[in-house]
Amino acid sequence: MTRIFATYDIETPVGLAHAADVLAGEQSTGTFVKLASETDELRARSAARVENIRTTSSSNAPSLPSRKTGNTYERGLVTVSWPLNTVGTSLPTLMSTIAGNLFELAEISAIRLTAVQLPKEFGRDNPGPQFGAEGTRAFMGGHTGPLIGTIIKPSVGLRPSETAELVKALVDAGIDFIKDDELQANGPDCPFGERLSAVMRVINDHAEKSGKRVIYAANITDEIDQMWRNLDLMQSVGAFCAMVCLQSVGLSGVRAVRNHSEALIHGHRAGWGLLSRSPDIGVSFDVMQKLWRLAGADHLHVNGLGNKFTESDEVVAESARSVRRPTTSDHSLNDAAMPVFSSGQTIWQIAPSRKVVGNDDFIFCAGGGIMSHPGGPGQGVTALRAAAEAARDGVSLDEMTRQSPALQIATQFFKRPSSP
Amino acid sequence: MTRIFATYDIETPVGLAHAADVLAGEQSTGTFVKLASETDELRARSAARVENIRTTSSSNAPSLPSRKTGNTYERGLVTVSWPLNTVGTSLPTLMSTIAGNLFELAEISAIRLTAVQLPKEFGRDNPGPQFGAEGTRAFMGGHTGPLIGTIIKPSVGLRPSETAELVKALVDAGIDFIKDDELQANGPDCPFGERLSAVMRVINDHAEKSGKRVIYAANITDEIDQMWRNLDLMQSVGAFCAMVCLQSVGLSGVRAVRNHSEALIHGHRAGWGLLSRSPDIGVSFDVMQKLWRLAGADHLHVNGLGNKFTESDEVVAESARSVRRPTTSDHSLNDAAMPVFSSGQTIWQIAPSRKVVGNDDFIFCAGGGIMSHPGGPGQGVTALRAAAEAARDGVSLDEMTRQSPALQIATQFFKRPSSP
Numbered sequence: 012m013t014r015i016f017a018t019y020d021i022e023t024p025v026g027l028a029h030a031a032d033v034l035a036g037e038q039s040t041g042t043f044v045k046l047a048s049e050t051d052e053l054r055a056r057s058a059a060r061v062e063n064i065r066t067t068s069s070s071n072a073p074s075l076p077s078r079k080t081g082n083t084y085e086r087g088l089v090t091v092s093w094p095l096n097t098v099g100t101s102l103p104t105l106m107s108t109i110a111g112n113l114f115e116l117a118e119i120s121a122i123r124l125t126a127v128q129l130p131k132e133f134g135r136d137n138p139g140p141q142f143g144a145e146g147t148r149a150f151m152g153g154h155t156g157p158l159i160g161t162i163i164k165p166s167v168g169l170r171p172s173e174t175a176e177l178v179k180a181l182v183d184a185g186i187d188f189i190k191d192d193e194l195q196a197n198g199p200d201c202p203f204g205e206r207l208s209a210v211m212r213v214i215n216d217h218a219e220k221s222g223k224r225v226i227y228a229a230n231i232t233d234e235i236d237q238m239w240r241n242l243d244l245m246q247s248v249g250a251f252c253a254m255v256c257l258q259s260v261g262l263s264g265v266r267a268v269r270n271h272s273e274a275l276i277h278g279h280r281a282g283w284g285l286l287s288r289s290p291d292i293g294v295s296f297d298v299m300q301k302l303w304r305l306a307g308a309d310h311l312h313v314n315g316l317g318n319k320f321t322e323s324d325e326v327v328a329e330s331a332r333s334v335r336r337p338t339t340s341d342h343s344l345n346d347a348a349m350p351v352f353s354s355g356q357t358i359w360q361i362a363p364s365r366k367v368v369g370n371d372d373f374i375f376c377a378g379g380g381i382m383s384h385p386g387g388p389g390q391g392v393t394a395l396r397a398a399a400e401a402a403r404d405g406v407s408l409d410e411m412t413r414q415s416p417a418l419q420i421a422t423q424f425f426k427r428p429s430s431p
Numbered sequence: 432m433t434r435i436f437a438t439y440d441i442e443t444p445v446g447l448a449h450a451a452d453v454l455a456g457e458q459s460t461g462t463f464v465k466l467a468s469e470t471d472e473l474r475a476r477s478a479a480r481v482e483n484i485r486t487t488s489s490s491n492a493p494s495l496p497s498r499k500t501g502n503t504y505e506r507g508l509v510t511v512s513w514p515l516n517t518v519g520t521s522l523p524t525l526m527s528t529i530a531g532n533l534f535e536l537a538e539i540s541a542i543r544l545t546a547v548q549l550p551k552e553f554g555r556d557n558p559g560p561q562f563g564a565e566g567t568r569a570f571m572g573g574h575t576g577p578l579i580g581t582i583i584k585p586s587v588g589l590r591p592s593e594t595a596e597l598v599k600a601l602v603d604a605g606i607d608f609i610k611d612d613e614l615q616a617n618g619p620d621c622p623f624g625e626r627l628s629a630v631m632r633v634i635n636d637h638a639e640k641s642g643k644r645v646i647y648a649a650n651i652t653d654e655i656d657q658m659w660r661n662l663d664l665m666q667s668v669g670a671f672c673a674m675v676c677l678q679s680v681g682l683s684g685v686r687a688v689r690n691h692s693e694a695l696i697h698g699h700r701a702g703w704g705l706l707s708r709s710p711d712i713g714v715s716f717d718v719m720q721k722l723w724r725l726a727g728a729d730h731l732h733v734n735g736l737g738n739k740f741t742e743s744d745e746v747v748a749e750s751a752r753s754v755r756r757p758t759t760s761d762h763s764l765n766d767a768a769m770p771v772f773s774s775g776q777t778i779w780q781i782a783p784s785r786k787v788v789g790n791d792d793f794i795f796c797a798g799g800g801i802m803s804h805p806g807g808p809g810q811g812v813t814a815l816r817a818a819a820e821a822a823r824d825g826v827s828l829d830e831m832t833r834q835s836p837a838l839q840i841a842t843q844f845f846k847r848p849s850s851p
Contacts, residue, residue: 039587053589107616111614111702112704193527235684263655263681267655285705288535
């Protein structure tokens with residue numbers, strides 16, 4: 012029987028084996044009030060199963076406040092499986108199953124969902140990324156190298172016409188990719204439609220003159236019907252990249268965009284810290300990115316190496332690699348997303364980012380790393396592109412500075428981060 | 432200028448005042464790279480503002496792993512406000528704003544969003560609960576007292592016909608309300624449409640014979656288009672209560688159901704522990720319940736007093752009270768939801784639950800508390816209803832047992848919980 016597997020890092024005062032049984036029971040047939048209708052055949056057909064338990068450590072105090080207490084809190088990795096026939100391939104139902112009431116169990120004093128393995132049926136019944144890296148480059152009319160991008164700042168406050176002026180400066184600087192901030196959606200002071208029209212006039216003019224179609228990731232995040240209106244508006248003005256705040260709209264919102272969309276879906280993970288920040292409660296990026304890609308995301312934010320937030324470079328690197336691995340057991344599907352690096356990025360992080368990804372199929376967003384270049388934003392983009400070429404050709408930054416004055420200035424101006 | 436207010440419980444190694452400034456900056460204009468376009472006028476118009484700071488404690492170690500460290504970690508409540516003109520009244524955008532990238536800030540070593548105050552415009556632009564308690568009773572053809580309900584168990588494994596048989600036993604027992612488990616949605620072994628038809632035949636037959644329309648909360652949780660098909664199916668067979676796993680579909684999913692729905696929305700909070708379990712990261716129920724009600728939820732799960740999970744009675748009571756308070760500053764709106772108590776509930780928790788709510792407008796779900804009654808489920812329901820009448824009339828359980836043999840047996844059989 013085909014099954015879904017999920018692995019949890021849990022801590023418990025009642026012993027890992029018992030805690031795993033409680034979790035599997037709670038999340039399937041319900042073990043503790045055995046009813047007449049709960050026959051052995053029904054349980055064999057429908058119950059979740061504990062597949063593996065591995066103890067990793069123990070302590071004398073619970074990591075989270077807990078109703079049940081004990082002298083020893085055992086910690087370890089527990090893998091549970093569910094029959095596909097019971098759960099089905101709907102992503103919201105999958106969430107209720109693998110990330111449902113289990114976080115509140117009294118027998119558990121810490122729990123993180125760390126991994127999920129999905130059978131190929133999920134790839135069959137969910138759309139996955141419509142375009143990926145190849146499609147992204149096709150929209151641009153062809154492009155080589157990583158996409159050098161930036162975020163419109165200030166995050167909020169610019170009127171549509173002011174936004175378009177800034178976009179003009181950025182496309183003139185030779186940028187590949189421009190995105191709205193996650194805070195800028197459809198507020199009264201900068202309505203989506205007006206902003207989109209003003210920005211796309213600049214983007215389209217630039218494409219006509221230069222032959223280069225710069226990507227504008229317009230933040231369509233909103234209620235479903237409004238996102239669909241936003242997508243229609245985009246199509247009417249030739250915009251082809253919709254940014255969606257994944258956690259703000261929810262999984263079914265992402266899928267609703269994908270169903271209605273002929274645009275790239277640029278997945279922003281605003282609010283990610285809520286799931287990632289604590290070692291004792293949460294869901295790993297590896298789990299969420301699979302669901303977001305199955306729902307249709309083409310691009311996924313992964314933070315940046317040497318970022319200004321709290322994730323370590325190791326976590327960021329693993330996130331960037333994860334979005335390129337298969338979502339299900341069907342490895343023949345082409346369902347990779349493009350990782351998007353951002354947060355405190357400058358010329359120093361380009362080569363390490365490329366090394367993590369293994370090729371140029373990534374988006375590299377810099378704010379200050381472009382705008383603050385002493386030679387202006389044009390030089391900022393030129394420097395980043397030179398750094399990307401150096402990384403591709405296996406040439407050191409130092410060597411590359413001899414060919415690129417913009418890069419040389421950048422290496423002197425931008426402080427090298429303590430990592431990577 | 433009309434503003435939105437949010438309060439956070441934060442911990443920081445850089446001092447509360449500075450941490451609050453960083454949070455307000457990150458979540459509005461972006462303070463740290465001051466651009467030419469970021470004029471004083473723009474900031475005055477658009478920036479978030481720190482409204483209040485109150486220190487509550489301090490410690491020598493961070494509660495969560497943190498990039499920035501210090502000798503002292505100050506903890507306290509910080510209130511920040513945003514101009515409505517910048518954010519607008521879209522709930523997904525509100526989420527990106529009040530619960531966005533701030534959880535990952537390096538300056539913060541713990542952060543919980545504890546409260547939000549919304550201007551009346553949110554009530555104007557969002558639908559809110561369509562029916563509430565009054566509408567719920569109207570669907571039933573009139574009803575007094577709390578709704579005595581139960582959950583179909585085993586959670587998964589029953590075929591549609593087996594589910595209907597169990598529902599037959601429950602309606603014969605005199606139950607008011609029956610819900611699907613959150614794990615039971617539209618899996619191959621028990622498809623939504625077949626289950627719905629089988630169950631509604633029983634419910635409709637019963638209504639015809641008895642004049643009483645029992646509520647069946649059918650778990651429609653799925654992708655948007657499938658939820659809409661499920662709602663249409665419901666209407667075709669006379670079903671009028673749609674259960675939605677709020678966190679599995681996301682905020683925009685709840686709103687999409689409300690927009691399409693002539694049914695009660697029964698909001699299930701599977702996965703709630705992810706936001707609530709840690710004292711150091713998360714979002715309070717008071718915040719989320721406002722957003723879920725604004726999106727359209729008529730009923731909201733609040734756990735139960737003396738529950739089998741981890742929340743204290745104090746937290747549960749506060750959750751139950753919160754869903755009846757106004758969602759916005761417009762206190763003239765009738766936007767209360769019905770709280771749903773469940774998890775290890777028996778006759779002992781009815782009076783305390785009524786005391787918390789202040790009246791009978793609540794749903795009281797018991798599983799074992801009905802099915803395990805020595806006299807059978809019929810006596811189980813009768814006992815709960817007697818306990819509810821006693822609570823309404825201010826009569827002690829002990830006194831009521833003299834009038835109700837079913838209640839007397841229940842008080843002897845069911846163990847009195849240590850609380851409430």
